[in-house]
Amino acid sequence: MFKKSIQICLAAGLLVVSAVSGLFASDKLSTAALSHYIMGVYYDDLGEAREAIEEYKKALSQDDSAAAIHLNLAIALIKDNKLAEAAQELKGLIRQDPEAVAPHAILAILYSIQNEAELALGEYESALKNASKLDPQDIEIYHALGVLYLKQGKFKEAKEAYRLITGLAPDDPKAHFYLGTIYGELKDYVLCEQEMQKALALDPDYDEALNYLGYEYLEWGKDLDKAQGMIEKAVELEPENGAYVDSLGWLYFKRGEFKKSRELLEKAAGLIEDPVVYDHLGDVYLKLGEAAKAGANWQKSLRLDPQQDSVKKKIEALGKNVGSAKSN
Numbered sequence: 001m002f003k004k005s006i007q008i009c010l011a012a013g014l015l016v017v018s019a020v021s022g023l024f025a026s027d028k029l030s031t032a033a034l035s036h037y038i039m040g041v042y043y044d045d046l047g048e049a050r051e052a053i054e055e056y057k058k059a060l061s062q063d064d065s066a067a068a069i070h071l072n073l074a075i076a077l078i079k080d081n082k083l084a085e086a087a088q089e090l091k092g093l094i095r096q097d098p099e100a101v102a103p104h105a106i107l108a109i110l111y112s113i114q115n116e117a118e119l120a121l122g123e124y125e126s127a128l129k130n131a132s133k134l135d136p137q138d139i140e141i142y143h144a145l146g147v148l149y150l151k152q153g154k155f156k157e158a159k160e161a162y163r164l165i166t167g168l169a170p171d172d173p174k175a176h177f178y179l180g181t182i183y184g185e186l187k188d189y190v191l192c193e194q195e196m197q198k199a200l201a202l203d204p205d206y207d208e209a210l211n212y213l214g215y216e217y218l219e220w221g222k223d224l225d226k227a228q229g230m231i232e233k234a235v236e237l238e239p240e241n242g243a244y245v246d247s248l249g250w251l252y253f254k255r256g257e258f259k260k261s262r263e264l265l266e267k268a269a270g271l272i273e274d275p276v277v278y279d280h281l282g283d284v285y286l287k288l289g290e291a292a293k294a295g296a297n298w299q300k301s302l303r304l305d306p307q308q309d310s311v312k313k314k315i316e317a318l319g320k321n322v323g324s325a326k327s328n
Contacts, residue, residue, distance in 0.1 A: 242271030
């Protein structure tokens with residue numbers, strides 16, 4: 001099984017720091033505003049958010065145009081759980097400068113706190129896009145943007161981000177790996193294989209790429225010996241990775257070694273709770289003549305992912321077969 005271990009890179013947090021420092025440099029504060037601003041930072045450092053908020057507001061009463069103060073005020077408001085007020089500050093900054101990085105990044109964090117996942121993703125995307133304009137050679141920004149697009153299922157946009165990285169840094173195995181997974185999602189299997197092979201040429205011990213390509217070979221019905229070598233190496237590198245153990249179990253299923261397959265798939269199920277593992281277990285139990293266990297595992301798979309039409313069909317077919325056997 002290819003287990004997607006894609007997580008959003010919160011590089012936006014680092015981007016905030018660099019962006020904020022830029023704001024400080026550009027803001028020319030009056031003496032009165034600066035004194036209140038410094039006191040606000042002082043209280044912030046002490047963890048006294050409410051006192052910091054009061055000082056930042058006093059500073060803004062002297063100079064309302066200072067972006068850095070608005071940004072620090074928004075952060076302090078978040079710390080004090082005044083989220084609606086913080087959002088107003090950040091949205092005001094975005095209206096003033098739509099291409100800023102920090103307000104979008106902080107607003108994304110605010111939306112995350114509120115469990116507004118889609119809004120958070122949109123703000124991270126804006127932050128990263130703006131950051132890429134400020135530093136078009138920084139591949140980490142494109143990595144973060146690519147991962148974000150993958151999280152959203154925007155595979156064409158993700159492809160462009162990773163193609164940029166492979167152009168800027170052709171020796172980056174991670175970029176070739178992710179680009180390969182994207183081609184796999186887009187069902188361009190020739191380019192998928194090419195990118196995975198590039199990743200492995202650059203890093204022969206890249207366990208995710210070994211497992212991914214090995215498992216895809218199983219799905220494509222291509223060269224089981226090569227698939228076995230790659231998957232076994234992935235398991236050797238990460239023996240407690242349930243996704244890799246599942247791949248090895250599925251390999252033995254493809255080879256018709258069902259008892260060995262069951263042993264490995266049961267181990268995988270003990271390591272991770274995943275619908276693919278239970279689907280595979282259902283298949284191997286059916287081959288071993290244990291229909292009840294097959295049905296139970298398919299039901300587990302469906303509970304974890306109710307959208308699996310193929311598993312629904314297996315359960316339906318199993319029910320018909322059992323009913324037919326009883327009538328006979």
